[in-house]
Amino acid sequence: MTVLNAIFPIFTLLFLGSLLKHLGITNETFLKTSDKLVYFIFFPVMLFWKIGSSAPDKGVSINLCAASIMAVLIVYLLSLFAIRLFHITSFQAGSFSQACYRFNTYIGMAIVMNTLGESGIRYFGILIGFAIPLINVLAVSTLIWHSGKKGSLGQNLKYLLKALISNPLILGCAAGIFFSRSQASFPIFIDNTFSLMTSVTMPLALISIGGSLNLAGLKHNTKVSFIATILKLLVLPTIGFFLLKAFSVTGIPFKVGMIFFTLPTSTAIYVLSAQLNSDTQLASAVIMLSTLLSFISLSVVVLI
Template identity: 50%
Template structure:
């Protein structure tokens, strides 16, 4: 029942987004606008509110952050060996590589809020804020390396650094951490205001995920997309469990980490693939396959957490 309670609302809203897009009740312009609103305003507010809501516990085990970082790096390295051994076209490598380790922040936060208390949400928010820059560096490095275009590489690197410095999700996390460290907790009138703003975030984000899902790219890309899903949803959790054990992570950080490891790949891989000249059809296929398969892995993770 806990699995159903945690996942059904997420599945229902994503399916609603698909239905609204297919019936043309909402168009692409709406989803683009809602994506911008969520990404630049609402989700950073949600992260700031959830992370800053309680004082940071100085005794809290942070080894889960190192364990997740090691797992992501391990999958990144193995995925590069795979593309070499499998002879994946250079044009497709950037999109494939991203699909192996990027994660969907919105689905993750929606499930975390359904499962955990404020402390669990805070731990997930800290994880998001620290892992996003690391993953972006890995993603952009591969995209540039396999782009076949040596010109403007420095401009792309500088652009990546700039995008990380002004990334609204990272800023929201860092501000929340600073507030939690210095103050912790909000007056009721501030908390109520932030809660009202944040309450619109995840429904809009999940609707947009549904509205952006397209099966157009599956033809000719299904098996490579499935391989990426196996890296993301099978190999990454295995590496993650290994490193969590190595670092001795237990309790709530272990539970939050397990849920993180079960998440589908991020819809952002399509945008980055488009910007840096990789295969957007493969990116689209990888998003669809990973999202569909991840409800099985998330169900297993939630069941494991709650037994």
């Protein structure tokens, strides 16, 4: 019943998003617009509000972030080893590598809200605030290396730095932490405004993700997609579990960490692959496969 209560609503909205797109009720223009609204406005506001209105923790987030970042780095190195071991082409390498460790922030927040409530949101927000910059550096570096455009390294690094500094999710997390440390509180009218604004965030994000899923590239990239998905949904959670134990992370932070590790790969890998000359069909295939199979990995984590 716990799994049904926590995960069924998320996958129902994903299915609804796919159904609406199939029926023509939504289209590419709508999906792109909703993505922008969630990414640039609603989700950063939610992070700022949720983190800013919670009490500062006593250092638990440091251990959670350290264990999680170390797990991501290990899986990143394993992805580079897998590229050589399974003879993955340079055109596929960048998409494959980032698919092994990038995570879907929106599904993660929805799961955390459903299972852990307000107490888990702060930890998840702080964790993604630290993880997103590192993951972007790893992903872009690998994409550049395999893109065949090494001469434009300076330009790509400039693009990466600009993307990190202006990332709305990072800014929302940082602003929330700063506000929380100031021990100030939101006036009721501001609190109510944020509550109204952010109530649309998760439904809109999940419907958009569902609308972007498709099976087009899966049949041509089955083997590589499964390898990436295994690294993302099995290897990363296993390594993460032992690192969380090693860093003495327990309770709600431990549950947040395990949810983080078992999330499907981010839809952002498609956009980044397109920008830096990598295989977008593979990216699309892994997004689809990992999203479907994450029902199993997330169910296991919710149960334990």
